[in-house]
């Protein structure tokens with residue numbers, strides 16, 4: 001009797017083991033990339049530089065939503081402006097078996113190493129919002145950053161056709177910063193050449209820090225005995241620092257200031273009169289486009305684009321979305337109409 005039970009158990013366990021390994025070669029017992037539960041589910045890795053500025057929180061939430069709407073999965077990491085951390089986080093995503101990597105580089109040059117690592121693992125890489133330099137990046141999806149700068153300068157030059165200008169740039173490690181500055185000077189240069197306007201201060205802002213922008217603007221004011229007629233700042237965070245420095249001299253609202261991003265604080269400053277304009281970049285369009293392309297590429301589809309941007313190594317197939325200039329006049333028709341901010345948030349419940 002005992003012997004019969006042992007034999008039955010032995011046969012049952014042998015059958016079970018045979019069923020588990022049938023048809024699976026030993027080296028492939030664990031799938032390399034796809035999750036065990038559902039082999040069809042595409043998994044995208046999203047490596048972000050930072051969540052410091054308000055816009056990146058929108059990018060994070062809307063990109064996740066867009067990927068999930070497409071029936072795919074996304075793993076999101078942010079590196080707090082730390083190059084070494086961004087590299088390790090990306091390597092971890094690659095080891096976890098993502099099908100494609102989307103990256104917002106902190107440092108345009110340093111992230112080339114991430115592209116090489118991903119490619120060695122057979123994973124394509126999309127540069128999101130910011131270009132990766134000197135690497136075989138597969139696709140670049142962003143806004144037209146040169147246009148951003150042109151829009152800023154056009155708006156300010158209309159108001160101040162003659163006078164002393166201050167330029168407060170962004171972080172030099174970010175490729176967008178150079179494109180924005182190029183756009184600004186495309187528009188300003190003829191007025192500079194005519195002698196109508198003079199750039200009396202021109203400085204970058206390390207890591208886009210509003211505190212550094214405040215210090216730079218304070219320096220610009222001191223060096224020019226407050227004789228400044230207009231300021232162009234590379235984004236709303238740095239424009240915030242500039243306006244604090246103007247406030248300290250009782251000049252906020254007296255001197256036109258441009259920014260970009262349509263951050264809530266900037267929208268409030270615009271309707272309040274201390275900031276002149278911002279450039280609105282509909283993040284919802286960027287996330288949807290990037291997510292759709294990421295999933296298509298991860299499925300093996302070839303994506304072709306009309307435009308390309310040279311990154312020092314190759315002409316990267318590129319999609320550059322249109323930015324929109326925003327002042328107090330078109331605030332309702334743009335950021336509020338799109339639901340980017342509510343009227344109550346921008347104007348306050350009492351004034352809406």
Ligand code: BGC
Pocket residue numbers: 053055129130170174176177208235236260261
């Ligand atoms: C983005 C801006 C942002 C800035 C700072 C740039 O690359 O295009 O929208 O304000 O980085 O994070």
